[in-house]
Amino acid sequence: MAQIVFDLDGTLIDSAPDIRQVANTVLEAEGKGPVSLAQAISFLGSGTHVLVQQMRDTVGIPDSEQDRILKAFHTLYEGAFDLTEPYSGVRSALDTLATQGHGLGICTNKPMRPCRAVLKHLKLDVVFPVVLGGDSLPERKPHPAPLLATFDALGTGQRIYVGDSEVDAETAERAGIPFLLFTQGYRKTAVEDLPHTATFDDFSALPDLIADTLAAAS
Structure with a gap:
């Protein structure tokens, strides 16, 4: 897992x-x-x-x-979540990954209070046993420390990071973690110019992509 x-x-x-x-x-x-x-x-x-x-x-x-x-x-x-929605397929993909036994965490530069508030509002909080925000540590992404701390808190297993941006790509590269790039987010740079292991544009594809990434690492 x-x-x-x-x-x-x-x-x-x-x-x-x-x-x-x-x-x-x-x-x-x-x-x-x-x-x-x-x-x-x-x-x-x-x-x-x-x-x-x-x-x-x-x-x-x-x-x-x-x-x-x-x-x-x-x-x-902290209360700014009324216009926020999960991307299409996110809930189903997270449920599938959790059911398969994978550990799920969040590492974001968003401060913890608004992070927790929006996760609770969208009823996504129960899926993530570990959440680190931009004010959880002295460092923020793209420093690798927050990402590595999130993985350490989750426990052992093959590590995979999923993000959408230049900051995420740099963080994963500095941490030495396989990076799956969601191409429909807030990225400003061309996909081919960002370091990544694989890309996806629909969360329905993520569980299979995770399986492929695990197989390639074994």
Whole structure:
């Protein structure tokens, strides 16, 4: 059996509409914005500190306001899940993998409080015994430490990481972990330019892809 760790935003869930709404609510209070959905997606991947920094830069809010704007963003972020949905096939694929006996975890740069809140709202929390957020350790992805810590908490078994982005690809490469790239998420780089073991564009294909990855490693 495998230990399979997933990224969250852009991999399991399409959360960009909610993140954009939080960003625009914060910006409106500053007399700025709004940002488009495409801009909001471009901010994602490296945690809320970078997200807010890029959001500020886009609308011309100075660096001196970073901490205040970040606090305002976090205040709204925990409850931002009404527009968020799992990608098609996610629930079925996770149920299949859990039934097959694989260990499932999440390693995300999303802070733990909004991470736990959205998982509970979508009733995905029961599938994942191990979840590490962007504030769980001093390091964040693409540093390999959070990913390796998630695997260590899951236990022994072949390790496989599933994600959607440049950050995920770099994290897996630095950790030396096979990486399955979901191509319908928030990736900005061409698939062929990202290091990966295999790709998929539909979660219905994931259980078989996991089986193929295990067979290739045996």
